[in-house]
Amino acid sequence: MAVAKKKEPRSKFYELLQAQVHNEFNASQQYIALAVWFDNEDLPQLAKHFYKQSVEERNHALALVQYLMDTDHHVEIPGTGDVRNEFTNVTELVQLALDQEKEVATDIKTLAKAARAEDDYQGEQFMQWFLKEQIEEISSMDTLLKIVQRSNGNLFDVEAFLHRESVGDGGDDPTMPPVAGGTL
Template structure:
């Protein structure tokens, strides 16, 4: 390449743009889970707090998986500011219902990413999104289960705490098929 030759500029695809947006969405979800966990912690519900602190780390890791994918594909990641999170809650069901709706929204976002990669013929991007699709089935399922348990407990939070202490809701351990997270998963 001669000194006068110009470097070809990479034009960001719609899929790449949506991936950059998803980094914000995942970090925002992480912070929302921290707010939920802190509320449970402040209300002396350690199992619920532990569950949501762990969820916060998982969402952070998802963001960092996307960051790593972008770097691996020579796309400069942008680390964005996050959206405002909710901190004012009154009862347990409200928090778990919020978490379930958040997971449903993330599922819609991941589906859009997978669809966009396919429409653009980005086979690597489509393959990358497959793990996230599988993950969202698990996330929605676990939050649905937790909401059912909260409803069945009819206000007895000791039953919910005992359930979480006894069961492995969302705590399946490390997934060997998970994409690598930039800086390593926490």
Template structure:
């Protein structure tokens, strides 16, 4: 079986980014339903970031005149037993995306696509921040005596860059 091209892999990553966005909405709604507004706000913002990442990839594919389709997404998880579960899910999701982004970078390099390689550099940097901030949040959740300790941490501390990186690629239709 022939391996996928960088552009095919990038089109596949659009689905993964939209799926991550939708999963973060489900996590945010879970926290909202538990009257945990700081956690809900954090994950609503994360959802927008993931949506923007998908739209950055869409814009890149449009700019390179690469044919692709906007995919549907699989169902997301909505039920959680504890507040730690959705945070652990988010960390696992970010680690998986990091592996995908690394594979995309390698594919661009292997296929002698310097524009693709350069495009993926920003996402590599972004994934370091994403995994780090989600690791910190899970560590706080594991050490917290109660859920309000996590809420207070999020109210007090800046976790991640909230998608405000001026070096970010353009998103199709504009970043939200």
């Protein structure tokens, strides 16, 4: 019979890490909502981009889960928060994605600071990859927002750009920490 790990008081870093699991899963769900919106508007390249973003955020959540398990901490898989589904224009969707990535970057910085403040050198080192990743995520969404704005409403130009160019790393970073269950 398997013995469940008991919940022990955790440091601020581990409490924030557990909260970040929720944030990453919620970001994944929000990206699915954006992808579905684009799919419904017959914009396959934008839909594909955001479906990939959703998987990437899911992988980030499960990398945090794997780290919690590897460091012998209790893990709770949370539900997700509210997801926005109603939009009036494409700029609104991409702006939401950029704002979401900026919020995640703030959360990741807070995690890194908490690990450092607690002299948790392993936790601080673990967060370094996520700090680097947020630079790429913000840059990618900022680029996409600029392309959408420059298109002046011609979404076929945005579609052509995404078909032709690569925006972001697509989640294919070989330096990413291990993911519980493996990456998708």
